Amino acid sequence: xxxxxxxxxxxxxAVFPLALAPFFLWPLGILSLLxxxxxQFTATSARSAFWRAxxxxxxxxxxxxxxxxxxxxxxxxxxxxxxVPMVGIFAAFLATFPAFWFSLRFIFFRQFYAWLTIPVFWxxxxxxxxxxxxxxxxxxxxxxxxxxxxxxWAPVIGSYGISVILLLxxxxxxxxxxxxxxxxxxxxxxxPLGLALQSFDWxxxxxxxxxxxxxxxxxxxxxxxxxxVSPTINAxxxxxxxxxxxxxxxxxxxxxxxxxxxxxxxxxxxxxxxxGTHTTIVTGIPYRYPRGTELAGEFHNSVIAFGYGEGIxxxxxxxxxxxxxxxxxxIRGLIPFFxxxxxxxxxxxxxxxxxKVGRFxxxxxxxxxxxxxxCYEIAYPQLVTRMAENADLLITVSNDAWFGDSLGxxxxxxxxxxxxxxxxxxxxxxxxTGITALVDNKGHIITRLPYEQRATLTxxxxxxxxxxxxxxxxxxxxxxxxxxxxxxxxxxxxxxRNLLNG
Numbered sequence: 423x424x425x426x427x428x429x430x431x432x433x434x435x436a437v438f439p440l441a442l443a444p445f446f447l448w449p450l451g452i453l454s455l456l457x458x459x460x461x462q463f464t465a466t467s468a469r470s471a472f473w474r475a476x477x478x479x480x481x482x483x484x485x486x487x488x489x490x491x492x493x494x495x496x497x498x499x500x501x502x503x504x505x506v507p508m509v510g511i512f513a514a515f516l517a518t519f520p521a522f523w524f525s526l527r528f529i530f531f532r533q534f535y536a537w538l539t540i541p542v543f544w545x546x547x548x549x550x551x552x553x554x555x556x557x558x559x560x561x562x563x564x565x566x567x568x569x570x571x572x573x574x575w576a577p578v579i580g581s582y583g584i585s586v587i588l589l590l591x592x593x594x595x596x597x598x599x600x601x602x603x604x605x606x607x608x609x610x611x612x613x614p615l616g617l618a619l620q621s622f623d624w625x626x627x628x629x630x631x632x633x634x635x636x637x638x639x640x641x642x643x644x645x646x647x648x649x650x651v652s653p654t655i656n657a658x659x660x661x662x663x664x665x666x667x668x669x670x671x672x673x674x675x676x677x678x679x680x681x682x683x684x685x686x687x688x689x690x691x692x693x694x695x696x697x698g699t700h701t702t703i704v705t706g707i708p709y710r711y712p713r714g715t716e717l718a719g720e721f722h723n724s725v726i727a728f729g730y731g732e733g734i735x736x737x738x739x740x741x742x743x744x745x746x747x748x749x750x751x752x753i754r755g756l757i758p759f760f761x762x763x764x765x766x767x768x769x770x771x772x773x774x775x776x777x778k779v780g781r782f783x784x785x786x787x788x789x790x791x792x793x794x795x796x797c798y799e800i801a802y803p804q805l806v807t808r809m810a811e812n813a814d815l816l817i818t819v820s821n822d823a824w825f826g827d828s829l830g831x832x833x834x835x836x837x838x839x840x841x842x843x844x845x846x847x848x849x850x851x852x853x854x855t856g857i858t859a860l861v862d863n864k865g866h867i868i869t870r871l872p873y874e875q876r877a878t879l880t881x882x883x884x885x886x887x888x889x890x891x892x893x894x895x896x897x898x899x900x901x902x903x904x905x906x907x908x909x910x911x912x913x914x915x916x917x918x919r920n921l922l923n924g
Contacts, residue, residue, distance in 0.1 A: 427461065427474065428473075428474075428477050430457055430461075431457065431458070431461055431474050431477040431478040431481070432477050432478070432480075432481040433457075433481070434453075434454045434455075434457035434458060434478060434481075435454070435458075435477065435478035435479060435480065435481030435482035435485070436481040436482070436484070436485045437450055437451075437453070437454045438450075438451060438454040438455075438481075438482045438485070438486065438561070439482065439485045439486035439561065439829070441454065441563075441566035442486070442561065442565055442566050442833060442836065443565075443568075443829075443832045443833045443835065443836035444829070444832040444833075444836075446566065446568070446569060448566045448567060448570055451563065451566045451588075452588070452591070452592060452595075455563065455588065455589065455592045456592055456595065456596065457478075458474075458475075458478050459540055459589070459592050459593055459596050460596060461474035461475070461478065462474065462475070462524060462527075462536070462540050463533065463536055463540075463593075463596060465528055467528065468525040468526075468528045468529045469525070471524045471525050471527065471528040472521045472522070472524065472525035473521070474524075475517075475520045475521040475523075475524040475525070476514075476517045476518065476520075476521035477517075478517075478520075479513075479516065479517035479519075479520045479521065480510075480513050480514050480517040481513075482513075482517075482561065483512070483513035483516045483517060483561065484509065484510060484513035486560070486561045486829070486833075487509070487512070487513065487516075487560065487561070487830075488509060488828070488829065489825045489826075489828035489829050489830030489831075489833075490509050490512065490825075490830075491505050491506065491509050492824070492825045492826045492828050492830070493824040493825055494508060494509070496826060516551070516558065519547050519550055519551050519554070520544075520547040520551075522547075523543050523546050523547040523550065524540075524543055524547070526543070527539050527540070527543040530911075530912075531911040531912070531915055532915065534911045534914040534915045534918065535907065535910055535911040535914055536593070537590075537593040537594065537596075537597050537606075538590075538593070538907050538910070538911070539907055539911050540589060540593050541585075541586045541589035541590045541593060542586070542903060542904050542907045544563065544585060544586070544589045545582055545585060545586050545589075545900055545903075545904070546904065548562050548563070548582060548585055549582065549897070549900075552802065552803070552804070555742075556739060556740065556742065557739065557802065559801045559802055559803065559837075560798075560801060560833065560837075561833075562581050562582070562585055563584075563585040563588050563589065564576075564580075564581035564582060564583070564584030564585035564586075564587075564588060565581050565836060565837065565840055566588075567584050567588065568836055568839055568840055568843070568865055570613075570616075571613045571614060571616045571617040571620075572584050572587060572588065572612075572613060572616045573616065573620065573843060573865065574615075574616035574617055574618065574619030574620035574621075574622075575587060575612075575616045575619060576840060576843045576844050576865070576892070577619075577622070577624050577843060577844055577845075577846055577890035577891060577892055578619060578890070578891045578892055579891075579892060579895075579899060579900065580803050580807075580844050580892045580897070581803060581840050581844070582803065582897060582900055583892075583899070583900060586900065586903070587609070587612050587616075590609040590612070591609045591610060591612070591613075593609075594606040594607065594608065594609040594610070620864075623846070623863075624846045624888060624889070624890040624891065625845075625846035625847065625863060625886040625887060625888040625889070625890065626886060626887060626888055627884045627885065627886055628814065628885045628886060628887045629781070629788060629790065629814070629884075629885040630882050630883060630884050630885060631669040631670050631779065631781055631790065631815065631882070631883050631885060632667065632668045632669045632670075632880075632881075632882055633668055633669065633670045633671075633672065633850050633860065633880070633881055633882070633883045634662075634665040634668040634670070634671045634672070634878055634879065634880045635671075635672045635850055635851065635852035635858050635859075635860070635871075635878065635879040636658055636661045636662060636671065636672070636673050636674070636677070636852060636878050637674070637852065637853060637854065637855070637856060637858040637871050637875070637876065637877050637878065637879070638654065638657055638658055638661070638673070638674065638677060638854055638876060639854065639855050639874060639875060639876040639877075640654055640657070640823075640854055641823075642821075642823040642824060642854075642855075645676075645679060645821075645823075645854075646679055650679065651679055651680060654677075654678070654679060655678065655680075655688055657876070658673055658677060658678075658705075659692070661876070661878050662692075662703065662878075664878065665878060665880065666695070666696075666699040666701055667699070668701055668880065669700070669701060669702065669730075669779065669780075669781045670701070670702050670704065670731075670779050670792075670850070670883075671696075671701060671702070671703045671704070672704050672705075672817055672819065672850055672852040673703070673704065673705035673706065673819070673852060674705075674706055674819045674820060674821055674852045674853050674854045674858075675706035675723070675725075675796055675797055675819040675820050675821045675853070675854070676706045676707060676708060676723065676821060677705045677706050677707070677819075677852075677854070678705055678706070678707045679708075680707070680708075681707075681708050681709070681710045681721075682707050682708065682709040682710065682724065682726065683710060683712060685707060689726075689728055692728070692729070693728045693729050695729075696728070696729025696730060697729055697730055699730075700730045700780065700781070700782035701729050701730055702727055702728070702729045702730045702731030702779040702780060703727070703728055703729045704725055704726070704727045704731070704777060704779075704792070704794070704817065704819075705725065705726060705819075706723070706724070706725050706796065706819045706821075707724055707725070707726055708721055708722070708723060708724065708767075709721065709722040709723075709724040709726075709734070709736065717768070720768050721766060721767050721768060722736035722737065722767055722768055722770055723736070723737040723740070723767045723796055723797075724736045724737065724770075724796075725777070725794045725796060725819060727777040727778065727779065727792070730779070730780040730782070731777065731778050731779040731780050731792075732777075732778050733775060733776065733777035733778050733792075735770065735774055735776075735777060735794045735796075736768075736769075736770025736771070736774065737767070737769070737770055737796040737797070737799060738769055738770045738771070738772065738774075738799065738805065739769070739798070739799050739802060739805065740767055740769050741797065741798060776791040776792055776793055776794075776809070776812065776813055777791070777792040777793075777794055777817075778790070778791060778792070779791075779792050779815075790814040790815060790885050791812055791813050791814055792813060792814065792815050792816075792817055793806075793809040793810050793813035793815070793816050793817070793847075794817050794818070794819070795809070795816065795817070795818040795819075795841075796818070796819055796820070797818075797819070797820045797821070798820075798834065798837075799818070800818040800820075800834075800837055800838045800841055801834070801837045803840075803841065803844060804896070804897070806841045806844070806845060807844060807845055807892060807893045807896070810845040810847055810893065811889060811893060813847065814847075814885035814886065814887060815847060815848055815849075815850065815883055815885055815886075816841065816842060816845065816847045816848070816849040816850070817849070817850045817851070817852075818838055818849065818850075818851045818852075819851075819852050819853070820834065820851070820852075820853045820854075821853060821854045821855075822834060822853050822854070822855065822856070822857070823853075823854045823855040827873060827874070831853070831856060831857055831873075832857070834857075835851070835857040835859065835867075838851055838859075838861065839861050839865040839866070839867065840865060842861045842862070842863060842864075842865050843863070843864060843865030844890065844892050844893075845890060845892075845893060846863045846886060846888065846889075846890045847863055847886055848860070848861065848862055848863055848883040848884050848885075848886065849861040850883055852879075855873065855874050856871060856872070856873035856874060856875075857870060857871075857873065858870060858871040858877075858879050859871070859879070860879060860881040860883060862884070863884065863886055868881055869881050
């Protein structure tokens, strides 16, 4: 590999996150991907394809998820001299996924139909990364196009599909430069088609709820101290008491630092008041199994609904090291970051009932189903669409105070907006320090709270029913594209080999 190629890959990978939130400089993303595509088009072996993809992706992740340093150093007690290389190791590990897939691409298909196999293998590496080892569905190429013409494709083929369109555009541009044949501009037609798709309303309004989201702004370093229990409860009660006219009041992830069974006396008092005003309160809270049960003493990261609604949900996708520790017996105690508060949760079951929220009006009582997502669960497209099928509204709770005012919370918010767009649902988000917001069914923020301020967001959320094409089709159109690509490239390679041997 020539010296300039590794340097080019690293620079291009580091530029990639500028295409995503909060910058959304998507043309830089196209330039970055052009460099990546050039590296794969000109690779002469599986080894060179691997290392070019790995260098590009290591820089991409090191820059794009640099916010992990804040949780490690500022809140996890890891010294800077160790936190920095740990972020680098994490980025280098994630980079092995695309490197693996693109080396496979070369092994099986070399450069036959490269303009098509490169987009397909980009999808495969994003798809693989979304579930392998619990998944990390972050920094997808399609997420950069929340506000471009391509956003119209989100309810049809999701952010995965937008990634494929984007890579087809880039490989088409590369082939145009190489061959000077204008038909390689055809993928650009998918952009104005996406603009036309933006005018479609895939779901319909069935009602509305007056909502409020409380941003407590409890300092992360103080949050789990015993002496903060009463001040935290009082703070959330005071902010809530000003909004009993709301149908739904949402508190953030682990807003209550008591366990669910310990919180029940306070819940009963709040529930009685909420029933009197026909208000449902939903809060994040740790749940502990009681004595005498099979899982006695085990914990879930959960949300509960009470008052004029009901339900409990246990988080399914846990954050490694934050909510569970891989190889726990071996690494607990090595550094403070491996011993964070509440880092021993169990994962919840797959098919849990949705939360129920009631609304009382002159027309009578109405019951709505709410799909809840805790923290970075909202980043999982397939989880969100599956739970949204029967939901009237999406809610997500988080505690992004772990990451300060870094790229992390802003990227997280944009992922929530993409999920609202993919499902055609309104989304209400409550966080401890920000970003707390109400998002419409087109993925646009209606209203939000300032960062690191104690405040309460209010607004009206539409209840919507129906399914977007993406919810109906899931990833099957993309799976079909993968199969078709494999057949075309495989046949082309087979015929080429026969011609050489003949």
